[in-house]
Amino acid sequence: MKKIGRSDIIGQRGMAHIQGVVNGMGFMFYPTGGVEAGIDGYIELRDTDTGEVSNLLLQVQGKASERERLQGDTETSFEFPCSEADITYWTQGTAPVLLVFVWLKDGKAYWKSLKDWFADPERIKARKVVFDKIADAFTIDAKAGIVSVAAAARPGAAGPSVRIDEDLLSNLVPAAFAQKLYWAPTRHATDKAFGAALRDLDREAGSEWIVRGKSVLSFHNLDRWPWNRLCEAEAMEEFDVDEWSDSDDDDRQRDFVALLNRAIGEFVRPQLFRDRDSGAFYFRKPRDRDNLNHAYRSLQNTTTRRVVGRYGKKRKDPTQASYWRHSAFMHRFVRLGGVWYAEITPTYHFTSDGRRPDGFGGERLKKIKEIENNAAVMGQFVMWRDFLLTQGKGDLLTGAYPFLSFNAIEPLELDVGVPDGLWTSQEIDPSSPLFEFALAGETVEEMSE
Incomplete structure (x- = not known):
């Protein structure tokens, strides 16, 4: 009599689990069926709002197990061993390949993008995929990750639209x-010379000033000590800060930024x-x-x-x-x-x-x-x-x-x-x-x- 083995049932249960998750994302899943060399199905991305599909496909290699304990199993991860032939087959193709492992014991599944995982030569040498039981969970919440893998497959690729409200935190x-700036002539020609003379008078004096062409521009009132000892205070001019901050003149903008850098x-x-x-x-x-x-x-x-x-x-x-x-x-x-x-x-x-x-x-x-x-x-x-x-x-x-x-x-x-x-x-x-x-x-x- 013809028989259907236990491994066939396990495989079908695994594929059913994968298809259920994919359909729950709003995507399409097409099992290959018949003869195949390592690809069990295809995921086609679909815009869940419009129903449009854009021929963005991911290949799926599905695996399922009823074992009580998996290789390298810990509270947070486990390992899946791979043959060299499998790795070559998965990584040399034109489409992204997802390895989806269904652990029937607890009804959960996990996924990895194999081309991304085996981009590291050390992982090819190790010949295994390490699944994180939290980060790699294959659930409806993995939809965004699936989209990112498909969208990165070729230049100009587009996944389903993302229409959500979001707050953008700017850096x-x-x-x-201060609303006033002060300008006065000085005998010192550089910041270094002016700063040295200033420290000789007062080591605690602030540095919110710049020297340009033997003149000082400062947030400090240059008519006061110790600034009046280093400037021609009688020639000092007072300006509204917006004459620099709002100016479109490149030199004035550079000088104002230099003052702000001193101030911070x-x-x-x-x-x-x-x-x-x-x-x-x-x-x-x-x-x-x-x-x-x-x-x-x-x-x-x-x-x-x-x-x-x-x-x-x-x-x-x-x-x-x-x-x-x-x-x-x-x-x-x-x-x-x-x-x-x-x-x-x-x-x-x-x-x-x-x-x-x-x-x-x-x-x-x-x-x-x-x-x-x-x-x-x-x-x-x-x-x-x-x-x-x-x-x-x-x-x-x-x-x-x-x-x-x-x-x-x-x-x-x-x-x-x-x-x-x-x-x-x-x-x-x-x-x-x-x-x-x-x-x-x-x-x-x-x-x-």
Whole structure:
């Protein structure tokens, strides 16, 4: 008598599960049926609003199992072994191939884009696919990730439209500044010469000034001490700041930006230092401890972040730290629509002892940027924005900083958006928190010697 084996039933159950998920996404699934060499079906993307299809196809290799325990099974992941012939077949074709594994024991499925996974030669050598039980879950929520794989298959490809409401968080922080500028002639021809003479008179004098053509432009009133000792105070002129801030003259704009850059350096003191090479402002290490935490208002509540941390151990002396990592930001002043903003770019600064630059800082920064995800960058920007909004406000003992301040900007409301899955599908570790990258600590540790 003819028989249908248990493995056939398991395979059919797996394919039924896959088809159910795909159809739940609003896409079409076409089983190959009959003779096939490793592709069990095709997913065709479909616009769920209009019903339109655009011939964007993904090939599916389906696998199913009833086993109680899978290879390399842990609470968070498991492995699927592959043959060299399978890997070659999956990766040499023109269409993206998804490996979808259905674990019938708990009724769950997991997926990987095989061309993306095996783009790493080390993974080809290992000949296995490692599934993350959370990030790689093949459910309706994986729709955005499926779209991203299909859309990246060829230039100009388009997936189903994404019509969702979304708030856009901009990295621009509106800047406000003093309403007056002062100009006066001086005998000093350069910033360096003027600064040296100023420090001889008053080491605490501010740096919110620039020297151009033996004249000084400043936020400070140059008719007062110590400025009147270095300028021809009787020839001083007072201007409304908008004669520079609103000017379309390139020279005046450059001079005004130079003044703002001087002002922000004073604004962030004494909490932050500035790295001369990169221009980044960073939290400095406290004298009496190795780490520093900073409290700030996040998007939802008040929280704390470690902004200076000691990492690693030196091989020659394990009691000594390998390096310190400091939260930092780069800035650029821009005028958009008649409004001045500080464009904030979060980054990191590395030191060998909390003060002196680390010789491997460039390599460490590169590694972090490779694994840092969108949520991490956003989290650090929110911290820096809160710092700028609250810094320089003054208290009972000190007055507010007079020359520069920052304001909040409301999120931009959009009627279209990008689902989070499209971002997280491209992230190495979507759950990794900012500044606590265990992977980075392990992979760059060897550079310390």
